Amino acid sequence: xxxxxxxxxxxxxxxxxxxxxxxxxxxxxxxxxxxxxxxxxxxxxxxxxxxxxxxxxxxxxxxxxxxxxxxxxxxxxxxxxxxxxxxxxxxxxxxxxxxxxxxxxxxxxxxxxxxxxxxxxxxxxxxxxxxxxxxxxxxxxxxxxxxxxxxxxxxxxxxxxxxxxxxxxxxxxxxxxxxxxxxxxxxxxxxxxxxxxxxxxxxxxxxxxxxxxxxxxxxxxxxxxxxxxxxxxxxxxxxxxxxxxxxxxxxxxxxxxxxxxxxxxxxxxxxxxxxxxxxxxxxxxxxxxxxxxxxxxxxxxxxxxxxxxxxxxxxxxxxxxxxxxxxxxxxxxxxxxxxxxxxxxxxxxxxxxxxxxxxxxxxxxxxxxxxxxxxxxxxxxxxxxxxxxxxxxxxxxxxxxxxxxxxxxxxxxxxxxxxxxxxxxxxxxxxxxxxx
Numbered sequence: 001x002x003x004x005x006x007x008x009x010x011x012x013x014x015x016x017x018x019x020x021x022x023x024x025x026x027x028x029x030x031x032x033x034x035x036x037x038x039x040x041x042x043x044x045x046x047x048x049x050x051x052x053x054x055x056x057x058x059x060x061x062x063x064x065x066x067x068x069x070x071x072x073x074x075x076x077x078x079x080x081x082x083x084x085x086x087x088x089x090x091x092x093x094x095x096x097x098x099x100x101x102x103x104x105x106x107x108x109x110x111x112x113x114x115x116x117x118x119x120x121x122x123x124x125x126x127x128x129x130x131x132x133x134x135x136x137x138x139x140x141x142x143x144x145x146x147x148x149x150x151x152x153x154x155x156x157x158x159x160x161x162x163x164x165x166x167x168x169x170x171x172x173x174x175x176x177x178x179x180x181x182x183x184x185x186x187x188x189x190x191x192x193x194x195x196x197x198x199x200x201x202x203x204x205x206x207x208x209x210x211x212x213x214x215x216x217x218x219x220x221x222x223x224x225x226x227x228x229x230x231x232x233x234x235x236x237x238x239x240x241x242x243x244x245x246x247x248x249x250x251x252x253x254x255x256x257x258x259x260x261x262x263x264x265x266x267x268x269x270x271x272x273x274x275x276x277x278x279x280x281x282x283x284x285x286x287x288x289x290x291x292x293x294x295x296x297x298x299x300x301x302x303x304x305x306x307x308x309x310x311x312x313x314x315x316x317x318x319x320x321x322x323x324x325x326x327x328x329x330x331x332x333x334x335x336x337x338x339x340x341x342x343x344x345x346x347x348x349x350x351x352x353x354x355x356x357x358x359x360x361x362x363x364x365x366x367x368x369x370x371x372x373x374x375x376x377x378x379x380x381x382x383x384x385x386x387x388x389x390x391x392x393x394x395x396x397x398x399x400x401x402x403x404x405x406x407x408x409x410x411x412x413x414x415x416x417x418x419x420x421x422x423x424x425x426x427x428x429x430x431x432x433x434x435x436x
Contacts, residue, residue: 065217133291149353223367
Protein backbone atom coordinates (compact mmCIF):
# COMPACT_ATOMS: atom_id res chain seq x y z
CA UNK A 1 0.00 0.00 0.00
CA UNK A 2 1.54 3.33 -1.06
CA UNK A 3 -1.24 5.76 -0.03
CA UNK A 4 -2.41 6.48 3.51
CA UNK A 5 -4.97 8.58 5.35
CA UNK A 6 -3.67 10.15 8.55
CA UNK A 7 -4.12 13.36 10.49
CA UNK A 8 -2.05 16.32 9.26
CA UNK A 9 0.76 17.91 11.22
CA UNK A 10 -0.56 20.36 13.83
CA UNK A 11 1.56 23.20 12.43
CA UNK A 12 -0.58 23.17 9.27
CA UNK A 13 -3.58 24.25 11.34
CA UNK A 14 -2.07 27.60 12.36
CA UNK A 15 -4.48 30.32 11.21
CA UNK A 16 -4.17 32.91 9.89
CA UNK A 17 -1.46 31.18 7.86
CA UNK A 18 2.06 32.52 8.30
CA UNK A 19 5.27 31.81 6.45
CA UNK A 20 3.51 31.34 3.13
CA UNK A 21 5.29 31.79 -0.23
CA UNK A 22 4.57 34.60 -2.66
CA UNK A 23 2.10 33.58 -5.35
CA UNK A 24 3.70 32.59 -8.67
CA UNK A 25 2.33 34.14 -11.86
CA UNK A 26 1.99 32.11 -15.09
CA UNK A 27 4.58 32.68 -17.79
CA UNK A 28 3.65 34.39 -21.09
CA UNK A 29 2.52 32.02 -23.84
CA UNK A 30 1.82 32.35 -27.59
CA UNK A 31 -1.69 33.72 -28.04
CA UNK A 32 -4.42 31.32 -29.16
CA UNK A 33 -8.12 30.57 -28.63
CA UNK A 34 -7.29 28.73 -25.40
CA UNK A 35 -4.80 31.44 -24.35
CA UNK A 36 -6.21 34.71 -25.72
CA UNK A 37 -4.23 37.04 -23.46
CA UNK A 38 -1.15 36.99 -21.25
CA UNK A 39 -1.62 38.10 -17.66
CA UNK A 40 0.90 40.74 -16.46
CA UNK A 41 2.63 39.53 -13.31
CA UNK A 42 1.85 42.71 -11.36
CA UNK A 43 -1.85 42.44 -12.22
CA UNK A 44 -1.90 38.75 -11.31
CA UNK A 45 -0.41 39.44 -7.88
CA UNK A 46 -2.42 42.62 -7.22
CA UNK A 47 -5.76 40.91 -7.89
CA UNK A 48 -4.92 38.34 -5.20
CA UNK A 49 -4.46 40.95 -2.49
CA UNK A 50 -6.97 39.95 0.23
CA UNK A 51 -8.49 43.44 0.23
CA UNK A 52 -9.80 42.84 -3.30
CA UNK A 53 -12.24 39.97 -2.57
CA UNK A 54 -13.03 41.29 0.92
CA UNK A 55 -13.84 44.75 -0.41
CA UNK A 56 -15.91 43.57 -3.36
CA UNK A 57 -17.79 40.98 -1.27
CA UNK A 58 -18.54 43.60 1.40
CA UNK A 59 -19.81 46.21 -1.09
CA UNK A 60 -21.84 43.53 -2.91
CA UNK A 61 -23.52 42.41 0.32
CA UNK A 62 -24.44 45.95 1.39
CA UNK A 63 -25.86 46.85 -2.05
CA UNK A 64 -27.86 43.62 -2.33
CA UNK A 65 -29.34 43.92 1.16
CA UNK A 66 -30.25 47.56 0.55
CA UNK A 67 -31.91 46.89 -2.82
CA UNK A 68 -33.70 43.80 -1.48
CA UNK A 69 -35.22 45.92 1.30
CA UNK A 70 -36.23 48.50 -1.31
CA UNK A 71 -37.95 45.82 -3.43
CA UNK A 72 -39.91 44.53 -0.45
CA UNK A 73 -40.96 48.04 0.53
CA UNK A 74 -41.98 48.70 -3.08
CA UNK A 75 -44.28 45.67 -3.24
CA UNK A 76 -41.78 43.68 -5.33
CA UNK A 77 -42.62 45.65 -8.43
CA UNK A 78 -40.23 45.15 -11.36
CA UNK A 79 -38.02 48.11 -12.14
CA UNK A 80 -38.88 50.04 -15.28
CA UNK A 81 -35.61 49.06 -16.95
CA UNK A 82 -36.46 45.34 -16.61
CA UNK A 83 -39.33 45.81 -19.09
CA UNK A 84 -37.13 47.18 -21.87
CA UNK A 85 -35.75 45.31 -24.85
CA UNK A 86 -32.25 46.42 -23.96
CA UNK A 87 -32.53 44.74 -20.57
CA UNK A 88 -33.86 41.50 -22.05
CA UNK A 89 -31.10 41.50 -24.65
CA UNK A 90 -28.52 42.09 -21.94
CA UNK A 91 -29.85 39.16 -19.89
CA UNK A 92 -29.62 36.84 -22.89
CA UNK A 93 -26.10 38.02 -23.78
CA UNK A 94 -25.03 37.71 -20.15
CA UNK A 95 -26.20 34.09 -20.00
CA UNK A 96 -24.66 33.24 -23.38
CA UNK A 97 -21.34 34.79 -22.33
CA UNK A 98 -21.18 32.82 -19.06
CA UNK A 99 -22.28 29.59 -20.79
CA UNK A 100 -19.53 29.93 -23.43
CA UNK A 101 -16.92 31.09 -20.93
CA UNK A 102 -17.72 28.24 -18.52
CA UNK A 103 -17.53 25.67 -21.33
CA UNK A 104 -14.20 27.20 -22.46
CA UNK A 105 -12.83 26.92 -18.92
CA UNK A 106 -14.03 23.34 -18.55
CA UNK A 107 -12.43 22.27 -21.86
CA UNK A 108 -9.20 24.00 -20.80
CA UNK A 109 -9.22 22.28 -17.40
CA UNK A 110 -9.78 18.90 -19.05
CA UNK A 111 -6.55 19.52 -20.95
CA UNK A 112 -4.78 20.64 -17.76
CA UNK A 113 -5.81 17.45 -15.96
CA UNK A 114 -4.89 15.24 -18.92
CA UNK A 115 -1.37 16.70 -19.09
CA UNK A 116 -0.76 16.67 -15.34
CA UNK A 117 -2.41 13.66 -13.69
CA UNK A 118 -0.75 10.23 -13.71
CA UNK A 119 -2.76 7.06 -14.08
CA UNK A 120 -2.84 4.73 -11.04
CA UNK A 121 -2.10 1.92 -13.48
CA UNK A 122 1.24 3.48 -14.43
CA UNK A 123 4.65 2.43 -13.06
CA UNK A 124 4.28 4.59 -9.92
CA UNK A 125 0.79 3.31 -9.08
CA UNK A 126 -1.52 5.23 -6.76
CA UNK A 127 1.41 7.07 -5.22
CA UNK A 128 2.16 8.62 -8.61
CA UNK A 129 -1.48 9.64 -8.98
CA UNK A 130 -1.58 11.18 -5.51
CA UNK A 131 1.68 13.02 -6.15
CA UNK A 132 0.37 14.50 -9.41
CA UNK A 133 -2.81 15.72 -7.69
CA UNK A 134 -1.14 16.98 -4.51
CA UNK A 135 2.07 18.62 -5.67
CA UNK A 136 1.42 21.29 -8.28
CA UNK A 137 4.95 22.70 -8.76
CA UNK A 138 8.12 21.27 -10.26
CA UNK A 139 9.08 18.63 -12.85
CA UNK A 140 6.70 15.69 -13.36
CA UNK A 141 7.29 12.29 -11.81
CA UNK A 142 6.94 10.78 -8.36
CA UNK A 143 9.32 12.50 -5.94
CA UNK A 144 10.28 15.28 -8.36
CA UNK A 145 7.88 17.91 -7.05
CA UNK A 146 9.01 21.25 -5.68
CA UNK A 147 7.22 22.31 -2.50
CA UNK A 148 7.50 25.21 -0.10
CA UNK A 149 9.28 24.32 3.13
CA UNK A 150 7.57 26.78 5.48
CA UNK A 151 9.74 25.84 8.46
CA UNK A 152 12.95 26.61 6.53
CA UNK A 153 11.41 29.46 4.52
CA UNK A 154 12.38 28.33 1.03
CA UNK A 155 11.33 26.08 -1.86
CA UNK A 156 12.63 22.53 -1.61
CA UNK A 157 12.45 19.07 -3.20
CA UNK A 158 13.29 15.48 -2.35
CA UNK A 159 14.99 15.22 -5.73
CA UNK A 160 18.37 16.82 -6.35
CA UNK A 161 17.55 16.86 -10.07
CA UNK A 162 14.38 18.87 -9.37
CA UNK A 163 16.28 21.32 -7.16
CA UNK A 164 18.45 22.20 -10.17
CA UNK A 165 15.34 23.54 -11.97
CA UNK A 166 14.83 26.27 -9.34
CA UNK A 167 15.33 29.77 -10.76
CA UNK A 168 16.54 32.28 -8.17
CA UNK A 169 15.18 29.96 -5.50
CA UNK A 170 11.72 29.77 -7.10
CA UNK A 171 10.00 27.05 -9.15
CA UNK A 172 10.38 27.66 -12.88
CA UNK A 173 7.27 29.19 -14.46
CA UNK A 174 8.03 27.38 -17.72
CA UNK A 175 8.54 23.87 -16.33
CA UNK A 176 5.68 21.71 -17.72
CA UNK A 177 4.15 18.58 -16.24
CA UNK A 178 2.30 19.74 -13.11
CA UNK A 179 -1.03 21.43 -12.49
CA UNK A 180 0.07 25.00 -11.76
CA UNK A 181 2.16 25.61 -14.88
CA UNK A 182 -0.02 23.43 -17.09
CA UNK A 183 -2.85 25.93 -16.68
CA UNK A 184 -4.28 26.04 -13.16
CA UNK A 185 -2.48 29.32 -12.52
CA UNK A 186 -3.86 30.86 -15.73
CA UNK A 187 -7.41 29.45 -15.92
CA UNK A 188 -7.84 29.43 -12.15
CA UNK A 189 -7.01 33.14 -11.91
CA UNK A 190 -9.48 34.07 -14.66
CA UNK A 191 -12.08 31.82 -13.02
CA UNK A 192 -11.47 33.69 -9.76
CA UNK A 193 -12.20 36.99 -11.53
CA UNK A 194 -15.37 35.52 -13.03
CA UNK A 195 -16.78 35.17 -9.50
CA UNK A 196 -16.95 38.97 -9.36
CA UNK A 197 -18.77 39.18 -12.69
CA UNK A 198 -21.31 36.54 -11.66
CA UNK A 199 -22.88 38.92 -9.12
CA UNK A 200 -24.73 40.36 -12.11
CA UNK A 201 -27.05 37.35 -11.63
CA UNK A 202 -28.21 38.95 -8.40
CA UNK A 203 -28.61 42.39 -9.97
CA UNK A 204 -30.85 40.87 -12.66
CA UNK A 205 -33.06 39.30 -9.98
CA UNK A 206 -33.24 42.62 -8.13
CA UNK A 207 -34.12 44.51 -11.31
CA UNK A 208 -37.10 42.17 -11.73
CA UNK A 209 -38.36 43.34 -8.35
CA UNK A 210 -37.45 40.22 -6.42
CA UNK A 211 -35.42 40.37 -3.21
CA UNK A 212 -32.22 38.35 -3.20
CA UNK A 213 -32.13 35.50 -0.70
CA UNK A 214 -29.54 35.44 2.06
CA UNK A 215 -28.29 32.12 0.70
CA UNK A 216 -27.64 33.56 -2.75
CA UNK A 217 -25.76 36.54 -1.31
CA UNK A 218 -23.74 34.18 0.88
CA UNK A 219 -23.03 31.91 -2.10
CA UNK A 220 -21.59 34.66 -4.31
CA UNK A 221 -19.56 36.34 -1.55
CA UNK A 222 -18.26 32.99 -0.32
CA UNK A 223 -17.28 31.84 -3.81
CA UNK A 224 -15.12 34.96 -4.19
CA UNK A 225 -13.27 34.24 -0.95
CA UNK A 226 -12.84 30.50 -1.56
CA UNK A 227 -11.45 30.93 -5.05
CA UNK A 228 -9.19 33.72 -3.82
CA UNK A 229 -7.74 31.50 -1.08
CA UNK A 230 -7.19 28.60 -3.48
CA UNK A 231 -5.23 30.81 -5.89
CA UNK A 232 -3.39 32.99 -3.38
CA UNK A 233 -2.07 30.02 -1.40
CA UNK A 234 -1.64 27.83 -4.49
CA UNK A 235 -3.68 25.10 -2.83
CA UNK A 236 -3.76 21.79 -4.68
CA UNK A 237 -7.58 21.29 -4.50
CA UNK A 238 -8.08 24.54 -6.43
CA UNK A 239 -8.48 22.45 -9.58
CA UNK A 240 -11.73 20.99 -8.15
CA UNK A 241 -13.45 24.38 -8.09
CA UNK A 242 -12.33 25.36 -11.60
CA UNK A 243 -13.05 21.91 -13.09
CA UNK A 244 -16.42 20.93 -11.62
CA UNK A 245 -17.91 24.40 -11.18
CA UNK A 246 -17.15 25.41 -14.76
CA UNK A 247 -18.87 22.24 -16.01
CA UNK A 248 -22.01 22.87 -13.94
CA UNK A 249 -22.10 26.54 -14.92
CA UNK A 250 -21.81 25.72 -18.61
CA UNK A 251 -25.00 23.64 -18.27
CA UNK A 252 -26.73 26.07 -15.92
CA UNK A 253 -26.23 29.18 -18.05
CA UNK A 254 -27.15 27.27 -21.21
CA UNK A 255 -30.42 26.39 -19.45
CA UNK A 256 -30.97 30.05 -18.52
CA UNK A 257 -30.29 31.09 -22.12
CA UNK A 258 -32.76 28.56 -23.53
CA UNK A 259 -35.50 29.53 -21.07
CA UNK A 260 -34.90 33.23 -21.83
CA UNK A 261 -36.07 32.47 -25.39
CA UNK A 262 -39.26 30.94 -24.02
CA UNK A 263 -38.26 27.33 -24.70
CA UNK A 264 -39.83 24.85 -22.26
CA UNK A 265 -37.26 22.52 -20.73
CA UNK A 266 -38.44 18.99 -19.78
CA UNK A 267 -38.90 18.41 -16.05
CA UNK A 268 -36.31 15.62 -15.88
CA UNK A 269 -33.65 17.97 -17.31
CA UNK A 270 -34.46 20.66 -14.74
CA UNK A 271 -34.38 18.05 -11.98
CA UNK A 272 -31.07 16.66 -13.25
CA UNK A 273 -29.50 20.13 -13.35
CA UNK A 274 -30.60 20.87 -9.79
CA UNK A 275 -29.25 17.50 -8.62
CA UNK A 276 -25.89 18.17 -10.34
CA UNK A 277 -25.66 21.57 -8.66
CA UNK A 278 -26.10 20.01 -5.22
CA UNK A 279 -23.83 17.05 -6.04
CA UNK A 280 -20.94 19.34 -6.99
CA UNK A 281 -21.02 20.89 -3.52
CA UNK A 282 -20.72 17.50 -1.84
CA UNK A 283 -18.06 16.17 -4.23
CA UNK A 284 -16.12 19.41 -4.26
CA UNK A 285 -16.15 19.89 -0.50
CA UNK A 286 -15.40 16.23 0.21
CA UNK A 287 -12.67 16.06 -2.43
CA UNK A 288 -10.94 19.16 -1.08
CA UNK A 289 -11.29 18.01 2.53
CA UNK A 290 -9.68 14.60 1.95
CA UNK A 291 -6.53 16.25 0.55
CA UNK A 292 -5.69 17.27 4.11
CA UNK A 293 -5.35 13.66 5.24
CA UNK A 294 -3.69 12.00 2.23
CA UNK A 295 -0.11 10.78 2.62
CA UNK A 296 1.85 8.66 0.17
CA UNK A 297 5.16 6.82 -0.11
CA UNK A 298 7.95 8.16 -2.32
CA UNK A 299 10.87 5.72 -2.90
CA UNK A 300 14.07 7.75 -3.04
CA UNK A 301 17.51 6.57 -4.10
CA UNK A 302 20.13 7.67 -1.58
CA UNK A 303 23.90 7.32 -1.35
CA UNK A 304 25.20 5.66 1.81
CA UNK A 305 28.71 4.87 3.06
CA UNK A 306 29.55 1.20 3.27
CA UNK A 307 32.16 -0.71 5.18
CA UNK A 308 34.99 -2.43 3.34
CA UNK A 309 33.96 -5.97 2.46
CA UNK A 310 35.94 -8.88 3.89
CA UNK A 311 38.77 -10.21 1.76
CA UNK A 312 37.44 -12.62 -0.83
CA UNK A 313 39.08 -16.00 -1.34
CA UNK A 314 41.49 -16.42 -4.19
CA UNK A 315 38.91 -18.54 -5.95
CA UNK A 316 36.80 -15.46 -6.78
CA UNK A 317 35.77 -15.76 -10.35
CA UNK A 318 36.96 -13.44 -13.05
CA UNK A 319 33.29 -12.68 -13.91
CA UNK A 320 32.57 -11.53 -10.32
CA UNK A 321 35.60 -9.26 -10.31
CA UNK A 322 34.58 -7.81 -13.66
CA UNK A 323 31.06 -7.16 -12.37
CA UNK A 324 32.45 -5.34 -9.31
CA UNK A 325 34.69 -3.25 -11.53
CA UNK A 326 31.77 -2.34 -13.80
CA UNK A 327 29.61 -1.37 -10.79
CA UNK A 328 32.42 0.84 -9.47
CA UNK A 329 32.78 2.51 -12.88
CA UNK A 330 29.01 3.23 -13.05
CA UNK A 331 29.06 4.77 -9.56
CA UNK A 332 31.98 7.00 -10.49
CA UNK A 333 30.18 8.13 -13.64
CA UNK A 334 27.18 9.08 -11.46
CA UNK A 335 29.43 10.97 -9.12
CA UNK A 336 29.12 8.44 -6.31
CA UNK A 337 32.30 7.80 -4.30
CA UNK A 338 33.76 4.35 -4.75
CA UNK A 339 33.43 3.63 -1.04
CA UNK A 340 29.67 4.47 -1.04
CA UNK A 341 26.58 2.40 -1.69
CA UNK A 342 23.20 3.14 -3.25
CA UNK A 343 19.96 2.11 -1.59
CA UNK A 344 16.26 2.95 -1.84
CA UNK A 345 14.52 4.52 1.13
CA UNK A 346 10.76 5.05 1.40
CA UNK A 347 9.74 8.57 2.42
CA UNK A 348 6.21 9.33 3.63
CA UNK A 349 4.99 12.56 2.04
CA UNK A 350 1.90 14.61 3.04
CA UNK A 351 -0.37 15.82 0.27
CA UNK A 352 -0.67 19.29 1.81
CA UNK A 353 2.53 20.90 3.11
CA UNK A 354 1.76 24.54 4.03
CA UNK A 355 -0.67 26.27 6.44
CA UNK A 356 -1.87 28.40 3.51
CA UNK A 357 -3.07 25.38 1.55
CA UNK A 358 -4.80 24.01 4.65
CA UNK A 359 -6.49 27.37 5.26
CA UNK A 360 -7.87 27.40 1.70
CA UNK A 361 -9.27 23.88 2.13
CA UNK A 362 -10.97 24.57 5.45
CA UNK A 363 -12.38 27.88 4.23
CA UNK A 364 -14.07 25.93 1.44
CA UNK A 365 -15.40 23.32 3.90
CA UNK A 366 -16.77 26.01 6.24
CA UNK A 367 -18.32 27.82 3.27
CA UNK A 368 -20.17 24.66 2.16
CA UNK A 369 -21.35 23.66 5.65
CA UNK A 370 -24.56 25.80 5.75
CA UNK A 371 -25.63 24.56 2.32
CA UNK A 372 -24.95 20.95 3.32
CA UNK A 373 -26.93 21.40 6.54
CA UNK A 374 -29.81 22.98 4.64
CA UNK A 375 -29.91 20.11 2.15
CA UNK A 376 -29.79 17.45 4.85
CA UNK A 377 -32.56 19.18 6.81
CA UNK A 378 -34.81 19.25 3.75
CA UNK A 379 -33.90 15.64 2.93
CA UNK A 380 -34.74 14.29 6.39
CA UNK A 381 -37.97 16.29 6.52
CA UNK A 382 -39.09 15.06 3.09
CA UNK A 383 -38.07 11.45 3.76
CA UNK A 384 -39.93 11.31 7.09
CA UNK A 385 -42.99 12.89 5.51
CA UNK A 386 -43.02 10.48 2.56
CA UNK A 387 -42.23 7.48 4.79
CA UNK A 388 -45.11 8.26 7.17
CA UNK A 389 -47.50 8.70 4.25
CA UNK A 390 -46.44 5.35 2.81
CA UNK A 391 -46.81 3.70 6.22
CA UNK A 392 -50.41 4.88 6.42
CA UNK A 393 -51.11 3.34 3.03
CA UNK A 394 -49.74 0.01 4.25
CA UNK A 395 -51.88 0.07 7.39
CA UNK A 396 -49.04 0.82 9.78
CA UNK A 397 -46.57 -1.67 8.31
CA UNK A 398 -43.01 -0.64 7.44
CA UNK A 399 -42.21 -0.19 3.75
CA UNK A 400 -40.12 -2.78 1.91
CA UNK A 401 -36.37 -2.02 1.56
CA UNK A 402 -36.74 -1.43 -2.20
CA UNK A 403 -39.50 1.12 -1.55
CA UNK A 404 -37.33 2.86 1.05
CA UNK A 405 -34.67 3.38 -1.64
CA UNK A 406 -37.29 4.98 -3.90
CA UNK A 407 -38.49 7.20 -1.04
CA UNK A 408 -34.91 8.29 -0.35
CA UNK A 409 -34.39 9.13 -4.02
CA UNK A 410 -37.56 11.24 -4.13
CA UNK A 411 -36.60 12.91 -0.85
CA UNK A 412 -33.26 13.84 -2.42
CA UNK A 413 -35.04 15.47 -5.35
CA UNK A 414 -37.34 17.33 -2.96
CA UNK A 415 -34.37 18.57 -0.92
CA UNK A 416 -32.47 19.74 -4.01
CA UNK A 417 -35.58 21.58 -5.24
CA UNK A 418 -36.15 23.22 -1.85
CA UNK A 419 -32.52 24.36 -1.61
CA UNK A 420 -32.84 25.82 -5.12
CA UNK A 421 -35.98 27.70 -4.04
CA UNK A 422 -34.25 29.13 -0.98
CA UNK A 423 -31.23 30.06 -3.12
CA UNK A 424 -33.42 31.95 -5.58
CA UNK A 425 -35.42 33.62 -2.81
CA UNK A 426 -38.71 31.93 -3.65
CA UNK A 427 -39.45 30.46 -0.23
CA UNK A 428 -38.29 33.64 1.46
CA UNK A 429 -40.66 35.67 -0.68
CA UNK A 430 -43.45 33.21 0.03
CA UNK A 431 -42.87 33.44 3.77
CA UNK A 432 -42.99 37.22 3.66
CA UNK A 433 -46.23 37.25 1.65
CA UNK A 434 -47.87 34.80 4.06
CA UNK A 435 -47.04 37.08 7.00
CA UNK A 436 -48.58 40.00 5.17
